[in-house]
Amino acid sequence: MEGDLRETSRPTLHSLPFSIGAPQVSQPLREQGEDLPGAISSALAAICIAPLGLPGCWEAKEQISRHLADQLTEDNNQLRPSLVSGLQHPILCLHLLKVLYSCCHVSEHLCRLLGQEPLALESLLMLVQGKVKVVDWEESTEVTLYLLSLLVLRLQDLPPGMQELGSEIAALFTRSHVVSLVSAAACLLGQLGQQGVTFDLQPVEWIPATTHALSAPAEVRLTPPDGCGFYDGLLILLLQLLTQQGKASLIWDVVSSEMWTVLWHRFFMALRLPKEVSTQEEELSLSSPRRSSSEPDWMLISPQGVAALLSVAVVTFTQEPQLCLSHLSQRGSSLMSTLKHLLSPSFLQQLGHAPHGSEFLPVVVLSVCQLLCFPFALDVDADLLVGILADLTDSEVTAYLLQVCCYHLPLSQVELPISLLTHLALRDLTCLNQFVNTVAASPRTIVSFLSVALLGDQPLLTSDLLSLLAHTARVLSPSHLSFIQELLAGSDESYRPLRSLLGHPDNSVRARTYGLLGHLLQHSVALRGALQSQAGLLNLLLLGLGDKDPAVRRSASFAVGNTAYQAGPLGPALAAAVPSMTQLLGDPQAGIRRNAVSALGNLGPEGLGEELLQYEVPQRLLEMACRDPQPDVKEAALIALRSLRQEPSIHQVLVSLGASEKLALLSLGNQLLPHSSPRPASAKHCRKLIHLLRPTHST
Template structure:
């Protein structure tokens, strides 16, 4: 603390200790920011902006020193003189060493905790930035972004719920908060991008000072790739193994302990217990009691006594809890219906009251206090859960619903006064409790939702009830409870409890029946009920979208069959004349309240229709069923006589309906090309869409509306062969949105449309500095994916396709070099690796099992689809082709993001996931071939040997050789296997471990691998066949005979007819024949089975010998090598090799020295096989003696001398050599070797020459 010197951080002046305390002396402050919130409620955006800049400045200073605050909240922000703020209370702060990347200890205040904190996951400095977002939101809105009664519900809201944005907040401020309040910490707005956000750019004070020698990388700088890898590894290692937050475990533990103490405690008289409870909340209003009998204490007192006690204890000393929210539901009800107030109800006519069964007047007060208990007051965090677990409370709810519900259906006013508080308590409970198990248990015991839907059905059937003045209020509260029930998490398959899914489906079907009847009534009846029912229907659709495929499909399919009345009612409702799409010219102005009231119903209808059609992002289970509804709707929109199309088009300029109707049209155009054509020819529709892009239509949420509009226009361009009239003029407007918008989703949508327009030949002026900056921002800033782009694309696909167009277009200078040296290039691969969710390095065993059970997390296909991956790899190819050294720097850096990404794209686990993705099988070959092309760069360039060795080692360690073979075997057609096999062969020939991986992969699945290799060898791709033969020959040359059985099996074929070998020996390509003979030469060194096949298989030996006379020298050389190895220890094959003697003898005069050497060696091997007569007949001794004495190549001479030594063992050949004067001729050769200068090395043939002369002496004649 003493070393922190910043104008926005409280300065520690001194510290000392007394006997009982540690005293810290700091700067004097005028007050707390929290006091302003209590007094004023919220602040103007200009003041929030100034506070935001100061908070960011303070945090930048702390984070640049690797210090985390960990307890950011309004109470820890002090007011300084002059209006500035100072950050204080570093009790939870933590300075992190250079080796510490993430923390796991839980610190901070729950309302301001980030998702990773409440989930107990490792966190870093971005947790402080989340807290800043919460504080600024509270300053602008008046409440924290996530605020509720229960700690369970609070955790659920922080983890799952989106932030609700008030309409008064500016787009720039909203985008700033969206970045800070991004739930994924990896995508959260952070340093250094945070400083450049338009909301605070230029307002932040940055203090620069020399860093200490051991400070390490500050949090304010982007981590280098190697440190990012280390950080990810630490986070993975420290991630919790359990699946429940420690915060929730502690809350449950406390509740259990309190319940246990209460069970074993003698409660004593009711008055004493009430007295103890009231002491807990001293300083506040006394806690009222629920109705109690003399034998039974108050229910609320018993349930909530310990709740209030522990709730107060949780607040830190000296820190006042926030004031409870006003009970606005009750107050609204009393203002609307004063006759329902308790003091007025007692004055009603006695005819409407059952005096005999009347309960005491304080019953309504009890329910009102229960409602207050379940309101979001932080002091009572566990109250809802405590009520749910109390059987008496559950029984009370059920009996009240039965009794008051029966009175309501009879039109009794007293029933309404009793049931309304119950409904509001239920609505609050269902909305606030996040633990699905006790919540569903409570609902089941209380008879929910059966009782609620029964009340709704009977109330619709009772005409007398509908005449009551309180009927609307009752239905509004009833629908609110039903809506809250449908939104509960136990209705989802992943959170189901017992038979909750079955109950949910039955309730949904019953609700659809009631809604269908309601929508079929006359248009001017029950508008409020229709609106509330449609809002409930929208929530029901959202719950169905998040459910399993079977449940959602059954629900949406029923809307086309048994529940068709709902769909027909919605479509009819959107075509009635009184809908406020446009006011006719000259119509009188309607007051604002009346206008809003008249727009409620069409707004609810359009919202319900959008929920029915729109495909939710990342939830493909319901897409197919929703597409059926969209197709049905599109068919109606294309009918000439149908008024629906004109109604929807007219509503595109309506401020409230616009967004919903855009989603409906977008969903319908997805499945209907005819509708796209009609919209492309509709001037009013195109004009409305263009005005929306230009911001000339005032709508509630322009950003999202413009995003849907851009995607809808992209869809029209995609489906239509000709651009709609005037569309080419829109290019500059869209380009402006792309380069100037700070909303990432809007930038992405604009890029998608620009890419489509570019493919249609539309030109737009974009300078590299502009589009590189826009792309960098879009890739680095957090994004909210709200809509699935056209054609099943991912969120970033359009941006990647546009970047590829901009990089490869002609006449624009050299943008590739600018891109390669820009920040965008690094950000691009970081973003792609995050989308892929790259795992840690997997072990060999895990990778072997990954085909059957993928271990790595599935990529986020909503962000980048297989098509987008192909575009990104094409982008990399274009860049590396022009800047190859950039490729080398990435691939040679071990652990680089690019190298890790490319290796992961070849892994069996990823390829399995890619085959399951939409359009995955179509783009899989493109992805694989692009990766192979990129990995081939180091082998195609003049690379330093050490650098190339490092690349080979990296690829070998990741088992890329095995992955390439698996790719070809399982995923690629044979016509596209050439490049992967070529890369595989290069790796295996260069690295022994890679060769072992190849053989091990074959041994793991011999049948399928041999089948693939056989098909490849017999195919019509000479390069593929040649590479495989080289790979097999290298395997036979290097490895032991025990590893070569699969090659023998491959050549023999399943019927052992050697069809594969015969075909290869007769192949029209010289290179294929040459490598086949070479493979046979290596195999014949070890394989007795192959020698047996040459003897037993008719015509096979003849094909082998034909190579000796081939016109291609490479073939002759390989054939002579193969025959020579066949002759070595030929055994039973020896006599058959007599046919090889003439051809071999002729090859002694071949122009190629290697062929002459092989021929001489082969003839020498034939000598011991009893072929003396054939050798003499072809004058082999004479020819070999001539070669030994006169060949200009020393290695050929040596081979001839060794052959003569072998043949001399035959007596007849020995005699011929003596008769030829071989000793004299060889003596002259030996003399010539002796006359060589002493400095010249003696040829290896000299030793063989002396030995042969010695053997030809007469003494050795015998």
């Protein structure tokens, strides 16, 4: 096909009148008769320029432009000088600009040649400055601005003379009422800014200009450079303006202006989001049915533009985080509706299929997550947070986040979405159920992802997942926990994942793994069986009791305590826990002492009385019941003693120690407290234990 095109096109191009008449510089194109060259240049522009809204013919147009660009870059070919010479012709100018623009899109070589062509650059600069009288100045200037933007993009450098253009293009941006011209000027300003060109744009000028460009109907006459959307350049420029140094008050000026509302409304419409009924939008009828979302208008905002829009929001709310709360808490607001939709499977599928969409998808997802994390990072009013959570819950954002991590993001980028998911699930039961239901809907895919994430080299990600799984085990019924058992056991049920997590070098990972085990061991018969049958697994569990990190010791003592409760066949093996657990009775952290006391109390009914007596556990618990400075530790010690006294040998030791008398003094101290002071929770356990130690209750 391409070969046929070249064979038929080549003689046609060489026979163009201005191609033959132009070799001599003394006969430039603008001096020739205008009728035939005008018709030919118009035809060339028509066959090169890709029509808007008709992507089916873009490939053919690109093929034609590529063939023409090959001729324009040939050595000694006079077609390029001929076209360049016509850029100052009042009638031919617009057509030739379109031809060069189309050809530069497909040829970086042509971009380099034009960047080194003095006459071409002079003509383009004169067009921007209004020094060339052309029939259609507005459209010619728009194409010129886009052509210059394309040259800067491709060359990643400024062609000679462009450094001085900043102020003139800024004037076009702030003073023109033609929306397409404002958009093209913004596109070039953004490119100049990235190359270090400075221009003086005052908020009092550019905020109204931006508001007008966003609120007026979009007049898309030409595809912006490199597949950008109509508003992309405006957003990139806005991002540059908001990140300028020394503009502390600018953020507030922008967010409090009409422009901010118009900005989000415009992109709500450009993304073609399903309209939500909102009390803040009075023009909507409450009876209006919701329509399903359709393909975003990528001509207005491309994937790059979506990423730029979200970057604008992140910059804005980083500087003024309270403003983020006020927008996110408005149920049905354009901002909140946009953010939720950007995480939905339907939009992400559309984004992935859009040109360059897969490149910007991670940026979009992570920016949305960053914005939705703001409420959890601030000191937020409880009612306000409840409203935000309800909005996110209704949209099933928790399910969206898990699906995003499984299907759209590389493992290296899932830390932030998982962190947000964990925050939602820990705060709201509905979000937790959405997480579990999403796992149940695609167990193989999601369990596989969770397995890889748990055993990866990102400790924060692993810690968040362990917190999420522990909360699931703590709150939901055992019927929902089989996938957690599968995660810890591994595909071969060797419990290699659990072993790896228990020996993880990160303190937080180890602590949360023991915490997860503590909750699972309240329900899981399979896990109890594994501790008995899997070589070395119980020893790993007990190893945590002596960990150097207090958080690990606390979680490990909690896990061992739950293992000891109704341990059954596992009971005798837990004798090995007694020495370490007894040592924890003197730990400086009250939570660890309380867990150790409770665990030792659970070991008594498992036939380990001899081991407990060997390490003087009854004496230690009695001392703690009477003297520990923390009331909850005292209470735990009294409860443990009530359990241990059922063992006859321990009962006798307690009697010999004068436990009743010591506890009576403790009880008396409780009774002497002022009437206005609340009685400690341990008081009833103290009275009950005194009663049980009387001779009539001797076992």
